[in-house]
Amino acid sequence: AAGVIQSPRHLIKEKRETATLKCYPIPRHDTVYWYQQGPGQDPQFLISFYEKMQSDKGSIPDRFSAQQFSDYHSELNMSSLELGDSALYFCASSAPDRGVNEQFFGPGTRLTVL
Amino acid sequence: GENVEQHPSTLSVQEGDSAVIKCTYSDSASNYFPWYKQELGKRPQLIIDIRSNVGEKKDQRIAVTLNKTAKHFSLHITETQPEDSAVYFCAGTMFSGGYNKLIFGAGTRLAVHP
Numbered sequence: 001a002a003g004v005i006q007s008p009r010h011l012i013k014e015k016r017e018t019a020t021l022k023c024y025p026i027p028r029h030d031t032v033y034w035y036q037q038g039p040g041q042d043p044q045f046l047i048s049f050y051e052k053m054q055s056d057k058g059s060i061p062d063r064f065s066a067q068q069f070s071d072y073h074s075e076l077n078m079s080s081l082e083l084g085d086s087a088l089y090f091c092a093s094s095a096p097d098r099g100v101n102e103q104f105f106g107p108g109t110r111l112t113v114l
Numbered sequence: 115g116e117n118v119e120q121h122p123s124t125l126s127v128q129e130g131d132s133a134v135i136k137c138t139y140s141d142s143a144s145n146y147f148p149w150y151k152q153e154l155g156k157r158p159q160l161i162i163d164i165r166s167n168v169g170e171k172k173d174q175r176i177a178v179t180l181n182k183t184a185k186h187f188s189l190h191i192t193e194t195q196p197e198d199s200a201v202y203f204c205a206g207t208m209f210s211g212g213y214n215k216l217i218f219g220a221g222t223r224l225a226v227h228p
Contacts, residue, residue: 033215042203042218043158056215090157096214101146101207103216105157 002027004093004106012112013081021076021109025093031055032074033103034066037088049074050096081113116141118206120219127194128227135222137204138186144206146214147187149178152201152221161202162189194226 005024013019025032031050035043036059045058049068060066063081068074078085088110092103117140127133139147145166150158164171164178164187171178175194180187191198201221207214 035216042221043216045215045217048215058215088155092216101214102148102160102163104160105150107157110155 004091004104006089006091006106006109008109009107010110010112012114014114015081015083017081017113019078019081019111021078021089021091021111023074023076023091023093023106025072025074025091026095026104029093029095029104030072031094031096032068032072033092033094034060034074034076035090035092035105037090037108039087043090046076078111083113086111086113116144116206116217118204118217118219120204120222122222123220124223124225126225126227129194129196131194133189133191133194133198133224133226135189135202135204135224136186137188137206137219138184139206139217140185141206142182142185146207147178147180148205148216149176149189150203150205150218152203154201158203191224194224196226196228199224199226 007022033048034046037043046060048056052068063079066076088108090108091106094103120137148163151161152158164180175192177190201223203221204219205216
């Protein structure tokens with residue numbers, strides 16, 4: 001079965017650079033969530049989208065922005081990167097309108113900021 | 115907002131023993147409680163979930179119980195095996211426009227010794 005796809009899997013950036021993370025949800029899933037997981041920590045909710053509209057916002061810095069496109073893929077844009085942004089970034093998808101409340105996670109993007 | 119607390123933070127058992135992880139939540143409106151297993155550097159994987167209209171759910175060696183009155187839920191793993199070693203996260207959902215972001219507990223690192 002098709003799963004959530006994330007790219008790139010690994011990303012190394014310098015401080016103050018920008019990064020773009022991409023997420024392709026499971027086919028027919030219209031809701032996308034982004035989570036940030038620091039070393040030894042639980043995943044922290046950043047932002048979510050439903051039908052291309054932002055549906056909720058969590059602890060996402062103003063330096064970050066995201067959107068969901070017409071094909072339901074989503075991109076997380078991160079600017080003015082800081083050392084503390086180094087983490088695993090997970091995207092998850094679900095389809096609540098079809099009763100699929102479960103969130104299925106992608107493999108994650110490991111971002112390292114030097 | 116929702117707050118999920120998870121105990122213990124680490125758990126060490128002998129192969130074949132049972133393991134129990136407990137979580138409490140604060141928002142009485144939460145109605146969906148998934149459990150995720152995460153191996154080092156990998157994605158969280160849903161292993162079982164429970165909805166608030168159910169008190170107990172079982173899937174082979176894994177079971178989850180929910181006490182809505184006390185606002186706590188627990189994961190039970192019987193006949194543990196070394197491959198059960200991982201970090202386990204409980205989560206609760208707080209309704210937010212119908213598209214539920216997951217609020218995670220801090221995680222329990224389970225070690226199963228042969």
